[in-house]
Amino acid sequence: MRELHQTAPLWQRASQKPRRAPPRRGSVTLTGPAPRSTPIAAQIDRARLEACAHQIAAAGRALGALGWTPATSSNFSMRLDAQHAAVTISGRDKGQLGSDDIMVVDLDGRALDPQLRPSAETALHTQIYRRFAAAGAVLHTHSRAQSVASRLFAARGVVRFEGWELQKAIAGYSSHDSVLELPVFANSQDMAVLARAVDGWLDAGRPLHGYLIDGHGIYTWGKDMPEARRHLEALQFLLECELDLIRLRGTRP
Numbered sequence: 001m002r003e004l005h006q007t008a009p010l011w012q013r014a015s016q017k018p019r020r021a022p023p024r025r026g027s028v029t030l031t032g033p034a035p036r037s038t039p040i041a042a043q044i045d046r047a048r049l050e051a052c053a054h055q056i057a058a059a060g061r062a063l064g065a066l067g068w069t070p071a072t073s074s075n076f077s078m079r080l081d082a083q084h085a086a087v088t089i090s091g092r093d094k095g096q097l098g099s100d101d102i103m104v105v106d107l108d109g110r111a112l113d114p115q116l117r118p119s120a121e122t123a124l125h126t127q128i129y130r131r132f133a134a135a136g137a138v139l140h141t142h143s144r145a146q147s148v149a150s151r152l153f154a155a156r157g158v159v160r161f162e163g164w165e166l167q168k169a170i171a172g173y174s175s176h177d178s179v180l181e182l183p184v185f186a187n188s189q190d191m192a193v194l195a196r197a198v199d200g201w202l203d204a205g206r207p208l209h210g211y212l213i214d215g216h217g218i219y220t221w222g223k224d225m226p227e228a229r230r231h232l233e234a235l236q237f238l239l240e241c242e243l244d245l246i247r248l249r250g251t252r253p
Ligand SMILES: [Zn+2]
Pocket: 073, 074, 121, 140, 142, 216, 217
């Protein structure tokens, strides 16, 4: 995909009205003919799906081993094509994912296989793919540092990173001499409420590379899985540093 090789930061390419490409021709049908209830053609490139499932499972093993996906929480996804994403099925152990634990949804979050029900949080993944044409992978985890920081910074509504060398791990940042904002949105079980908060931030023209949800965890993404993992590791590291400073200084954000 051409957009995988673009270098400008993703937020600069956020779009208000993503264009939908026509269904791929000549691709392999994943689950047989598209069910009549499926509003778009269920044509998926099987090789692409298998490659994505492999990368999602590898990410799950690595992030699970770090303790960032406790108690079957967290979810991961990758863009399959202009209209579809592969996403983890709710409730599975993210450290032991197999191909049966990954399902295909359209970019409105609807499952292509009517037997499978995507987790509610799938809507936040597909929102990222709709808003960022170049986003290729989305990671959502629940590490301890992410959860604690989300509570500490909830009242302020944002974590501002300044002066950290590792800010350069985020696409588009080339110096520690910059400000990287990570918003903290109020938690809700209504994904439409959370999606509106994300839309509000983006519609204000503010850069967005990830966000915390209060008492919950983090979402971040990248042009592909390696970039998404680099962003997640960098944000986790930066949050741990901020928490250490708060502890050592005995101050509150
Ligand atoms: Zn979650």
